[in-house]
Amino acid sequence: MKKKVFSMMLCVAMTVAGLSGCGEASSTVSEKEADSNKEAAADEITVGSVIMNTSGEWFAEVMQGMEAAGKELGVKVNIVSSDNEVSKESDNVSTFIAQGTDAIAICPLSADASAAAVDAAREAGIPVVAWNCTVNTDTDGFVGVSNYDLGKMTGEYVAQYVKDNYPDGCKLAILGNHSYEVGVERCNGFKDVIADVEGLEIVAEQDAEMQDEGMDITEQILTANPDVNIIWAWNQTSLLGCSAYMQNIGNKDIVVMGTDMSIEIAKTMLGDDVTLQAVTTQMPYDIGYNAIANAVKAVKGETYEEKMLIDLKTYVKDDVAEIEKYVEDHKSLVE
Structure with missing residues (x-):
């Protein structure tokens, strides 16, 4: 009996010891996991x-590309808008510096005015990749397009279109931009190509950026120049405004062309309410993705293309299949 009691006591003691041992092992693993998690968090770029700004599908697609890059590369991407204000842009960069952000990808509002913010970040040891727009100071790379070539491509289409369709001459109006580098470059590229087209006359050129401005300026231009044959708009939102005005007045005779595709623009091209003939566009998803990817490579000290120019594309009203494919490929932007 004593043996049985002793045996039972020994068994209980061993069991308790075993439980205690398991408890210690579990505690040790937990601490290691916690340390590992802390290191992983500390190592996250x-x-x-x-x-x-975050208006329009163009920037929505850029952000989609950035978020995809962050997910695929396992890095955190914090996106903030400057709302077209240089002072807010500066504040955004200062906040990222204070937070110890590893890299900054910036679409500079001004080639000159944005330079101070970029310099401040780089002086703090933070790599800066510019995208869409360049800035007049040193950066750690650029991702975007040649905006001169973007305007030039539409100009080349217009030049041929005028030769084929207006043998007796053509009057053209421009919804342009003189506030941003991208606008100036696009307008220069467009106008340089059409400058020597026989019979083509630019009768009006006014700045317009947002959709409501596109509508208002189009109305002003056509009121003063009712015999305009073609209107070219420099960006997505002014093009949307121009197209909306033409639809409101039911004018199919004036041919509209522009830059920066969107779902709404594509659907307008597929319809018959407006003669939206050609749109030259960038690949904003690719711009956003590669801006983040190159910023990460800069942090890691890896080799990357410091001036990355993304391909351009022209959509034409007659190519229905290509436009329908665009709508299908980009439907997630409006869902």
Whole structure:
């Protein structure tokens, strides 16, 4: 009996010891996991993205590309808007510096005025990749397009279109921009190509940026120049405004062309309410993705293309299949 009691006591003691041992092992693993998690969090790269504004599908697609890059590369991407204000842009960069952000991807509002913010970040040891727009100071790379070539491509289409369709001459109006580098470059590229087209006359050129401005300026131009044959708009939102005005007045005779595709623009091209003939566009998803990817490579000290120019594309009203494919490929932007 004593043996049985002793045996039972020994068994209980061993069991308790075993439980205690398991408890210690579990505690040790938990601490290691906690330390590992802390290290992983500390090692996670954070990229601050500074965007001009978040209006329109173009920037929505850029952000989609940035978020995809962050997910695929396992980095954190913080996206903030400057709302077209240089002072807010500066504040956004200062905040990222204070937070110890590992890299910054910025779409500079001004080639000159944005330079101070970029310099401040780089002086703090933070790599800065510019995208969409360049800035007049040193950066750690650029991702975007040649905006001169973007305007030039539409100009080349217009030049041929005028030769084929207006043998007796053509009057053209421009919804342009003189506030941003991208606008100036696009307008220069467009106008340089059409400058020597026989019979083509530019009868009006006014700045317009947002959709409501596009509508108002189009109305002003056509009131003063009712015999305009073609209107070219420099960006997505002014093009949307121009197209909306033409639809409101039911004018199919004036041919509209522009830059920066969107779902709404594509659907307008497919319809018959407006003669929206050609749109030259960038690939904003690719711009956003590669801006983040190159910023991460800069942090890691890896080799990357410091001036990355993304391909351009022209959509034409007659190519229905290509336009329908665009709508299908980009439907997630409006869902």
